[in-house]
Amino acid sequence: MSLFTTDGFYHVFRWLHLFFGIIWIGHLYYFNFTQGVFFAKTDGNTKSAAIRQLLPEALWWFRWGAMWTFVTGLSMLGMKGHLVGMEIFASGWGVWILLGTAMATLMWFNVWFVIWPAQQVVIASAEGVAGGKPADPAAADAGARALRASRHNVLFSIPMLFFMGAASHLPVQMDVDAPLGLLTGVLGVVLAGIEFNALKGKLGPLTTVKGVIASGFALVAILIALVEVIL
Ligand code: HEM
Structure with a gap:
């Protein structure tokens, strides 16, 4: 067991990264696959109690899980670049890890x-209503904004996990003179388009749980096809 080596140290970060990543994405899937369905069919009082008492707890784990996944992930990127050299990012490992990182970073931004x-x-509006005040008129819009960003995070999460895991286990095959600039540009436009939709667009097929999962799998296929065609 070589725990007290550079590889061992790196693996401790990988392990923590997975621990925090599970906390984050586990809560993301709980919000989208479980809580949303429950809220749609429960009565107003139960929903209000859940928003005031359960949601703040779940959101604490959710946002700090996101933060520490991000910190441990960036630490591993820094360590890799330092130990192996920056050319590692132009390798089959680098293409997948940077694509996964780009999506995860947009997800982290959406969370925070x-x-x-x-x-x-x-939550503040639900607290107010429970205390006898009128509902905050901004709350409905805020809820819609959160739902849209959250659904897009589920969409991103499916290819993000594929590429994050593929980096070490199924790296891209590519030539030394592969057009990485073109690839970065094309993937950048695709991801920026999805993020724009997360902030300002419409839910479309992401409205339902089945729709967002199917869209996530379709996005994996589209991104792999783009990478294969360009490289
Ligand atoms: C937020 C930005 C993120 C960054 C910068 C990042 C960075 C990294 C890096 C550098 C690795 C490579 C470890 C290695 O050398 O094997 C990695 C692996 C991995 N990451 Fe992330 N990551 C991020 C988010 C996430 C999230 C949200 C998850 C969800 C659980 C996740 C899951 C994984 C998995 C499953 C691996 C594969 C570990 C392995 O191959 O053994 N990452 N990540």
Whole structure:
């Protein structure tokens, strides 16, 4: 067992990364696959109690899981670059890990700068109503904003996990003179388009749980096809 070596140290980060990643994505799937369905069919009082008492707890684990997944992931990227050299990012490992990282970073941004601020408005409004005040008129919009970003995070998560896991176990085969600039540009436009939709667009097929899962699998196929065609 070579725990007290550079590889062992790196593996401790990989292990923590998976631990925090499970906390984050586990809560993401709980919100989208379980809680949303429950909220749609339960009565107003139960929903209000859940928003005030359960949601804040779940959101704490969710956003800090996201933060520490991000921190441990970036630490591994830094260690890899330092130990192996920056050319590792232009390898079959690098293409997949950077694609996975780009999606996970957009997801992290959505958690901290879209979902969490919007959910604070929703929770404060439910607290107010429970205390006899009128509902905050901004709460409905905030809820819709959080739902849209959250559904897009589920969409991103499916290819993100595929590529994150593929990096070490199924790296891309590519030539030394592969057009990585073109690949970065094309994938950048695709991901920016999805993120724009997460912030300002429509839910479309992401409205339902089945729809978002099917769209996630379709996105894996589209991204693999783009990478194969370009490289
Ligand atoms: C937030 C930004 C993220 C960054 C910067 C990042 C970075 C990395 C890096 C550098 C590795 C390579 C480890 C290795 O050398 O094998 C990795 C692996 C991995 N990451 Fe992430 N990651 C992020 C988010 C996530 C999330 C949200 C998950 C969800 C659970 C996740 C799951 C994984 C998995 C399953 C592996 C594969 C481990 C293996 O091959 O043994 N990552 N990540």
